[in-house]
Amino acid sequence: MSTRPSRVGVQEATQQNIKDQYKEFTRDLGWEPSYVPKEEMYPPEHAEGVHFSDWDKFDDPFRLFYKDYVKVQEKKEESLHMVFDHAARYDYLTRVEATWLEGMKLFACGQGQTEYETCKDHMAIARYSPAPALRAAALYQSIDELRHAQNYAHYLRYANRKLPGFSGWATLFQNHWLYQGIRHCFEDILTANPFEAIIGANVVLEIGFTNLNFVALPAVGAANYEYAWSQLQLTTQSDETRHMAIGQSMMRTLLEEDPRNLPIIQRWLDKWTWRLYRVDALGGSIFFDYFAKNKVMSYKEAFQKYFVDDFIGGLVADLGPFGLKEPAYLQYMLDDMDQLSHVVWKYLYQRKDMLWFKTFQPDDDDREWLTEKYPDWPNLVGGFWDEVRGGRDVSNAGLVPVCNLCQVACMFQDENGPMIEGPVELDGRTYWFCSTPCREIFMNEPEKYKGAKTIVDLVLDGAMPDDPDEFLKMIGISEPGLGGDLFAPNGEHTHNGHSH
Amino acid sequence: MIYALVPDELPPRALPGVTPSSSADDARAAVLEAFGEPGDLHSVSLSYNGTALEDDKPLSDYGVESHALVRAELSR
Numbered sequence: 001m002s003t004r005p006s007r008v009g010v011q012e013a014t015q016q017n018i019k020d021q022y023k024e025f026t027r028d029l030g031w032e033p034s035y036v037p038k039e040e041m042y043p044p045e046h047a048e049g050v051h052f053s054d055w056d057k058f059d060d061p062f063r064l065f066y067k068d069y070v071k072v073q074e075k076k077e078e079s080l081h082m083v084f085d086h087a088a089r090y091d092y093l094t095r096v097e098a099t100w101l102e103g104m105k106l107f108a109c110g111q112g113q114t115e116y117e118t119c120k121d122h123m124a125i126a127r128y129s130p131a132p133a134l135r136a137a138a139l140y141q142s143i144d145e146l147r148h149a150q151n152y153a154h155y156l157r158y159a160n161r162k163l164p165g166f167s168g169w170a171t172l173f174q175n176h177w178l179y180q181g182i183r184h185c186f187e188d189i190l191t192a193n194p195f196e197a198i199i200g201a202n203v204v205l206e207i208g209f210t211n212l213n214f215v216a217l218p219a220v221g222a223a224n225y226e227y228a229w230s231q232l233q234l235t236t237q238s239d240e241t242r243h244m245a246i247g248q249s250m251m252r253t254l255l256e257e258d259p260r261n262l263p264i265i266q267r268w269l270d271k272w273t274w275r276l277y278r279v280d281a282l283g284g285s286i287f288f289d290y291f292a293k294n295k296v297m298s299y300k301e302a303f304q305k306y307f308v309d310d311f312i313g314g315l316v317a318d319l320g321p322f323g324l325k326e327p328a329y330l331q332y333m334l335d336d337m338d339q340l341s342h343v344v345w346k347y348l349y350q351r352k353d354m355l356w357f358k359t360f361q362p363d364d365d366d367r368e369w370l371t372e373k374y375p376d377w378p379n380l381v382g383g384f385w386d387e388v389r390g391g392r393d394v395s396n397a398g399l400v401p402v403c404n405l406c407q408v409a410c411m412f413q414d415e416n417g418p419m420i421e422g423p424v425e426l427d428g429r430t431y432w433f434c435s436t437p438c439r440e441i442f443m444n445e446p447e448k449y450k451g452a453k454t455i456v457d458l459v460l461d462g463a464m465p466d467d468p469d470e471f472l473k474m475i476g477i478s479e480p481g482l483g484g485d486l487f488a489p490n491g492e493h494t495h496n497g498h499s500h
Numbered sequence: 501m502i503y504a505l506v507p508d509e510l511p512p513r514a515l516p517g518v519t520p521s522s523s524a525d526d527a528r529a530a531v532l533e534a535f536g537e538p539g540d541l542h543s544v545s546l547s548y549n550g551t552a553l554e555d556d557k558p559l560s561d562y563g564v565e566s567h568a569l570v571r572a573e574l575s576r
Contacts, residue, residue: 343510398534399514401503401569411511418510423567430567460501 030132058131103291112152117186119145202247285341355483520560
């Protein structure tokens with residue numbers, strides 16, 4: 001009589017086999033070194049402050065084999081490039097709203113470089129994490145981020161053949177004042193220990209902000225006829241689900257393991273929600289509220305839904321039982337919503353000749369929409385735009401105090417007036433801060449931050465030229481006329497691409 | 501660097517050439533240069549830590565150091 005195993009038995013055997021195989025291919029890669037002490041290979045400072053008894057018990061929520069990973073990613077790439085090639089065949093950039101296209105010059109360069117910075121961050125985690133499972137997960141993620149960076153480079157390469165303003169992105173990211181906040185923030189993640197880096201990158205950035213950038217914003221892009229870029233955002237987001245799960249799993253594991261981890265995680269959550277808010281919201285908000293000619297939702301609405309309700313609400317509901325609270329600086333962010341995109345857009349317009357993309361004054365339709373979404377808009381910046389319309393020269397190319405943490409000009413205010421803090425003297429140097437959260441985060445880790453110089457510090461020290469033409473060349477503005485006004489006073493586009 | 505802060509015109513702007521030994525009049529001239537078109541601004545009043553900078557004494561007499569934020573009110 002046959003003794004074939006039952007179907008259930010085969011399934012169990014297969015599952016067991018996959019689990020063993022996974023262990024062999026990933027977690028068992030955490031061998032005991034014989035040429036160097038383990039402490040030298042994984043220096044203890046990379047687990048600084050974290051309480052965990054056995055790093056081998058740390059689990060990766062995705063038991064992913066490399067061959068399966070490659071197959072899935074290959075399909076994603078095929079889908080993306082099918083859309084790209086199709087769009088390119090019909091010269092689709094000529095159909096994208098001109099205002100949105102200017103924004104893409106800023107976004108694609110910044111996002112591509114940010115993806116590459118995140119790739120480096122995860123390579124560092126893959127190298128230094130004391131937990132073998134995290135090293136394996138971070139390695140996959142670093143490859144994901146490299147894929148994203150290459151896709152933005154592909155977009156820039158295509159756009160650069162069609163229009164000005166899409167070249168020179170490496171120099172712009174390195175030297176232009178507009179990108180220094182992103183650089184500083186991601187280099188902060190790179191130099192953090194792996195657990196702090198995962199709270200910053202996988203929890204706050206991936207869960208908190210990627211739905212804004214890669215789900216909400218593509219809807220706005222599509223409404224402005226930017227279909228290929230929207231597809232690029234969605235393929236990027238398809239990897240983020242895995243990244244989010246790594247972050248969630250790590251936070252829960254640390255909180256379950258030892259209650260002494262709670263204040264450490266809370267401190268990192270407080271810090272990184274603010275740091276990434278300053279970078280991501282500052283850049284993202286002007287796309288929802290200004291670059292979009294066809295507006296879908298305000299940044300304030302999107303932030304409330306995706307960041308406050310979904311991310312913060314979900315996180316506190318999930319991990320609140322362990323004592324985790326909402327981020328300490330959340331109220332600052334909520335208070336900031338009514339001014340953020342408007343003061344940033346005004347500042348960019350005042351410095352439009354130092355940019356590689358064009359800005360523009362809001363037209364009557366924009367003003368009506370902005371006033372509906374932000375009732376204080378007329379008081380905040382309405383007078384400024386009236387003066388622009390009246391022909392006043394509002395340019396401001398001089399030096400301004402720049403925050404020594406977030407690297408953004410000190411241009412924010414609250415109900416008590418300007419939020420600027422400084423000058424603060426520390427070890428013979430002077431520092432400025434745009435707000436209380438930036439000052440507090442800086443002063444919590446002064447040894448880490450005090451050596452960095454803002455672009456204004458570099459000009460004052462003579463490390464960057466103060467001659468306007470030389471300065472522009474150094475920050476990557478090598479061609480005249482890339483910046484400036486998109487619309488001439490008579491309302492015609494000065495953009496050398498197209499109009500609608 | 502000494503910066504001038506005009507509450508409605510953030511961020512503050514640098515006042516090139518103004519030092520603690522400059523006079524309040526020098527500082528006012530620098531504010532006019534930094535914030536206005538020629539003929540656009542009619543008057544500038546300055547203060548530092550709540551004290552008006554009214555006469556022609558050096559700014560250092562008011563406690564202004566080489567890195568400072570001076571408040572300015574403009575009338576157009």
